[in-house]
Amino acid sequence: MVTIRDVSKRAGVSRSTVSRIIAGNGYVSEHARLLVEAAIAELGYRPNTMARGLRSNRSGIIGAVVVNVASPFYAQMVGGMQSACREADKSILLASGYAQAHEEQQAILELIDRSCDGLILYLENPVSEEVKEVVAQADIPIVAIGGEPTPLAWARVGIDNYTGALDGMRHLLAMGHRDIAYFAGTPSYYDTRERLRGIDTALGEVGMSRADIYLEAGDYKERFGYEAAERLLASGRKVSAIFAGDDDIGAGVLLALRHHGVKAPDEISLLGFDDNFHARHLTPSLTTIRQPTDIAGHTAARLLLDMIADRNFEPDDVVIPAELIIRESVIQYSAAKAADCPAETARA
Amino acid sequence: MVTIRDVSKRAGVSRSTVSRIIAGNGYVSEHARLLVEAAIAELGYRPNTMARGLRSNRSGIIGAVVVNVASPFYAQMVGGMQSACREADKSILLASGYAQAHEEQQAILELIDRSCDGLILYLENPVSEEVKEVVAQADIPIVAIGGEPTPLAWARVGIDNYTGALDGMRHLLAMGHRDIAYFAGTPSYYDTRERLRGIDTALGEVGMSRADIYLEAGDYKERFGYEAAERLLASGRKVSAIFAGDDDIGAGVLLALRHHGVKAPDEISLLGFDDNFHARHLTPSLTTIRQPTDIAGHTAARLLLDMIADRNFEPDDVVIPAELIIRESVIQYSAAKAADCPAETARA
DNA sequence: ATGAAAGCGCTAACAG
DNA sequence: CTGTTAGCGCTTTCAT
Numbered sequence: 001m002v003t004i005r006d007v008s009k010r011a012g013v014s015r016s017t018v019s020r021i022i023a024g025n026g027y028v029s030e031h032a033r034l035l036v037e038a039a040i041a042e043l044g045y046r047p048n049t050m051a052r053g054l055r056s057n058r059s060g061i062i063g064a065v066v067v068n069v070a071s072p073f074y075a076q077m078v079g080g081m082q083s084a085c086r087e088a089d090k091s092i093l094l095a096s097g098y099a100q101a102h103e104e105q106q107a108i109l110e111l112i113d114r115s116c117d118g119l120i121l122y123l124e125n126p127v128s129e130e131v132k133e134v135v136a137q138a139d140i141p142i143v144a145i146g147g148e149p150t151p152l153a154w155a156r157v158g159i160d161n162y163t164g165a166l167d168g169m170r171h172l173l174a175m176g177h178r179d180i181a182y183f184a185g186t187p188s189y190y191d192t193r194e195r196l197r198g199i200d201t202a203l204g205e206v207g208m209s210r211a212d213i214y215l216e217a218g219d220y221k222e223r224f225g226y227e228a229a230e231r232l233l234a235s236g237r238k239v240s241a242i243f244a245g246d247d248d249i250g251a252g253v254l255l256a257l258r259h260h261g262v263k264a265p266d267e268i269s270l271l272g273f274d275d276n277f278h279a280r281h282l283t284p285s286l287t288t289i290r291q292p293t294d295i296a297g298h299t300a301a302r303l304l305l306d307m308i309a310d311r312n313f314e315p316d317d318v319v320i321p322a323e324l325i326i327r328e329s330v331i332q333y334s335a336a337k338a339a340d341c342p343a344e345t346a347r348a
Numbered sequence: 349m350v351t352i353r354d355v356s357k358r359a360g361v362s363r364s365t366v367s368r369i370i371a372g373n374g375y376v377s378e379h380a381r382l383l384v385e386a387a388i389a390e391l392g393y394r395p396n397t398m399a400r401g402l403r404s405n406r407s408g409i410i411g412a413v414v415v416n417v418a419s420p421f422y423a424q425m426v427g428g429m430q431s432a433c434r435e436a437d438k439s440i441l442l443a444s445g446y447a448q449a450h451e452e453q454q455a456i457l458e459l460i461d462r463s464c465d466g467l468i469l470y471l472e473n474p475v476s477e478e479v480k481e482v483v484a485q486a487d488i489p490i491v492a493i494g495g496e497p498t499p500l501a502w503a504r505v506g507i508d509n510y511t512g513a514l515d516g517m518r519h520l521l522a523m524g525h526r527d528i529a530y531f532a533g534t535p536s537y538y539d540t541r542e543r544l545r546g547i548d549t550a551l552g553e554v555g556m557s558r559a560d561i562y563l564e565a566g567d568y569k570e571r572f573g574y575e576a577a578e579r580l581l582a583s584g585r586k587v588s589a590i591f592a593g594d595d596d597i598g599a600g601v602l603l604a605l606r607h608h609g610v611k612a613p614d615e616i617s618l619l620g621f622d623d624n625f626h627a628r629h630l631t632p633s634l635t636t637i638r639q640p641t642d643i644a645g646h647t648a649a650r651l652l653l654d655m656i657a658d659r660n661f662e663p664d665d666v667v668i669p670a671e672l673i674i675r676e677s678v679i680q681y682s683a684a685k686a687a688d689c690p691a692e693t694a695r696a
Numbered sequence: 697a698t699g700a701a702a703g704c705g706c707t708a709a710c711a712g
Numbered sequence: 713c714t715g716t717t718a719g720c721g722c723t724t725t726c727a728t
Contacts, residue, residue: 001485003705014715015697026708027713046363048481049462050407051705054398054720061441061462061488070427071623071643079418082444091458093409094442096430110439114397134394150650251629277420278626278647308506351721360700367723374724399721402704441699 002043011039022047022225028109052114062304063111065095065104066122067147072276073293074122076146080297081120088305090117099189101125112138118304120297122147124189141307144302148190154307155301156317164289164322165198168243168271173206173289176333177241177269181214183228183253185245192217192245195273199243214239218249225252233260240333241269247276250286250329269330284328296320350391359387370395373430400461406663410652411459412445412590413452414470415495420624421641422470425493428645429468437652438465447537449473466652468645472537489655496538502655504665505648509539512637512670513546516591516619519672521554524681525589525617529562531576531601533593540565540593543621547591562587564627566597573600582606588681589617596622598634602677617678630678644668 004022008015013032020026021036039045053059062085066074078094082285085092093114097104105124108131111119118141127135127150135142135152142151172180182199185192203209214237218224225244229252232239244250250272257264264270265284272279272288279286303315350372356363361380367375369384387393401407410433414422426442433440441462445452452471456479459467466489475483475498483490483500492501509633520528530547533540544558551557566572573592577600579589592598598620605612612618613632620627620636627634651663 001705004707005705016707016716017714020714023707029713034713044481046457046461048402048705050398050402051720054396054402054722055705055707057720059398068427069417070424072423075420075423075426076418078442079416079444080421082417082442091441091443091462094426094430094440096427113394114439123684133392148479254629257703262710277624278629281602281626281630285629349721352723353721363722364699364724365697369697371723377697380697396721399704400723402706403721403723405704 001048002045004045004047007036007039010043011035057115058117059115060090061093061114061116062090062118062120062301063093063095063114063116064120064122065097065107065111067124067303068096068153070096071093073274073291075121077122077293080294080299081301082297082322084298084301084305090305097123097125099124099186101128105131109134112140116140118142118308120177120300120304121150121153122146123150124148126150127152128223139308141304142308142312143300143304145296146191150214155303155315157296157303157320158290158317159191159293159320160322161194161291162198162201164273164291164324165206166202167194167198167322168273168289169202170205170251172241172243172269172271172330174265175241175269178206178208178212178333179226179239179241180239181216181232181239181242183225183242183244183249184215184217185220185224186248187217188234195245200265218245220246220248222248222252222255225249225254226256227252229253229256230260233262239268241271241330245273247272247274247279247286247288250288251278251282254282254286254329265329269333271330275325279325280327282329287327287330288325290323290325292320292323349396350393352393352395354391354439354612355384355387355393358391359383387647397466401476405463406465407463408438409441409464410438410466410468411441411443411462411464411648412468412470413445413455413459415447415472416444418444421622421639425470425641425645427675428642429648429649430645432646432649432653438653445471445473447472447534449476453479457482460488464488466490466656468493468648468652469498469501471498472496474498475500477677489652491648491652491655493644496540503651503663505644505651505668506642506665507539507639507641507668508614508670509542509639510546510549512621512639512672513543514550515546515670515672516621517550518553518636519549519674519678520591520617520619521550523589523678526554526560526681527587527589529564529576529585529587529590531573531590531592531597532563532565533568533572533597535565543593566593568594568596570596570600570603573597573602574604575600577601577604577610581610589619589678591619591621593621595620595622595627595634595636598636598677599626599630602630613677613679617681619678623673627673628675630677635675635678636673638671638673640668640671658661 004015004018008018018036020028095107098346123143124147142153144150144156216228235338272286275288275290279288352363352366356366368376443455445455470493472495490501492498492504564576620634623636623638627636654661
């Protein structure tokens with residue numbers, strides 16, 4: 001292995017000079033630089049990151065924990081982080097927390113122990129005091145991205161679930177729907193709660209409340225959407241629109257409707273959330289609310305990198321707006337169709 | 349920061365003893381172990397991975413380069429790797445090569461420089477001699493997973509694109525189709541070439557060849573599928589089935605068909621490849637060939653971990669079989685329908 | 697079974 | 713602008 005010592009000998013300078021040159025800081029004469037660069041090239045020298053990290057207490061690695069990389073939602077987010085890190089010559093150490101408290105904490109500790117220069121956290125559970133203690137000790141910048149806001153974070157990048165859901169429900173309302181079902185995802189998730197808040201607000205604007213809609217909570221799975229839709233159908237409750245907690249749930253709803261001979265959007269409109277890849281390929285194509293997860297990931301990484309570069313930099317939290325994407329699955333409520341599906345819901 | 353020295357003092361033993369205990373090797377008396385463990389707990393000691401790595405030349409980190417994490421195909425694969433690594437207490441340093449030679453090489457160098465204990469590589473380009481040299485120097489186990497087979501790899505985990513495509517084409521043929529189009533993905537990709545080989549074989553079995561089908565190559569994008577389908581329609585060439593290079597291309601084909609009023613599968617059957625999440629949600633749901641990327645990722649990681657644990661372990665290459673998933677988009681060829689779409693293709 | 701000693705390769709004062 | 717010096721925290725012979 002060729003070390004900094006070999007380079008210094010070859011170039012006829014001291015190790016410090018070589019160190020300064022590869023780190024790119026401190027004063028170095030042009031003459032020395034040329035000599036050293038030549039030596040590095042000839043010898044094929046590559047700095048040892050471990051030794052460097054041990055000494056300088058910096059690793060050049062960013063740690064990220066998301067719920068699950070295998071899911072496109074988070075994968076895209078990680079892609080965004082990666083593109084930001086690449087520009088800054090940082091690598092990403094990736095861990096998944098699987099939305100489980102224990103796994104999440106383990107992941108955080110793992111990243112801290114690997115001396116990451118900073119952390120990006122998408123957590124779904126609060127962290128224990130012990131972990132908080134370790135994190136505080138490490139004293140590295142942390143940005144939270146979506147999920148449960150954590151006191152650990154120095155800054156937060158969030159997607160506007162509240163406004164997204166608000167806009168979505170407003171859209172349904174504006175299209176004349178009043179008999180509505182909402183199939184919420186995992187109730188314990190922060191995002192789920194935010195979406196519900198948005199829905200409350202939208203409902204309130206027309207003098208309705210959560211009590212006036214058919215509400216069910218489950219998880220962000222296609223299966224839940226399927227089963228919830230079946231239960232809705234079986235209940236006899238008539239709705240003209242279903243708002244799915246996300247596109248996966250929406251896909252399940254669509255399947256159930258088809259199996260039971262209910263036409264969407266003719267008989268029941270359907271609104272999704274996320275704008276996953278499959279949203280536009282469903283039949284009918286899904287009107288939904290886009291969450292730009294890649295942008296969120298990129299933004300979070302940028303913020304983190306800025307904080308790492310300048311420890312005094314105190315960024316404001318940023319909220320990435322969600323966007324209503326109108327496709328085919330939501331149509332104007334038509335009284336004609338309602339004729340044989342009389343609404344039994346209370347109205348304001 | 350609490351170091352191994354603090355622990356040794358507290359426990360009243362030498363640093364070596366503490367080191368042996370945390371590394372879990374060498375002879376240590378039960379008595380000493382208890383003392384040290386207590387001290388570690390009381391002090392909240394956490395070993396410094398940098399110092400440890402510098403000294404021992406092992407990092408506990410696995411490096412992975414895939415084409416692009418943001419894509420569900422690779423994301424799932426990474427998920428599989430992660431699940432295997434978690435069991436072995438290794439972390440994953442992730443890089444994307446974006447199927448570009450330069451990026452791929454950079455990614456490899458980055459991972460090597462970070463002293464990864466082993467590498468999992470999904471490359472789409474050959475590597476330069478320089479990089480090969482560096483990799484050889486590093487002397488760490490490397491497993492290739494899909495993509496271009498690389499001489500760098502000590503072992504290879506591949507998905508059976510050949511047999512997958514063979515089975516797919518056989519299925520089309522068995523369903524009576526003879527006028528077939530194949531929309532291949534990026535021609536330079538190894539996987540693409542393998543699939544074409546499979547298609548050749550299947551065609552050969554019924555006395556046909558590539559010249560007898562409508563063949564177009566582009567990239568693995570929905571847009572390509574859309575445009576290729578439009579060109580096919582415009583060409584006047586009649587086919588009863590389209591085999592799409594992957595499900596994204598397939599989605600594009602379906603869209604084009606719909607826009608041009610061609611009914612699938614009634615007028616044209618469609619076969620995909622990959623079994624992406626959206627495949628079953630298309631209308632008609634897509635008959636396709638499943639690539640178990642998560643299993644491939646897991647397998648590759650397991651192999652690598654075994655090689656890291658035992659440098660003499662020489663694993664055989666493993667091939668993960670692809671599987672034909674039958675849904676709605678491919679139906680039996682019907683002469684009746686062919687009546688007004690006379691085939692102009694040569695037959696054997 | 698344990699301790700002493702010798703660095704791993706690099707950076708960061710400090711002095712010149 | 714450059715060299716000297718003193719470790720960073722840990723592992724690993726080598727004795728004992």
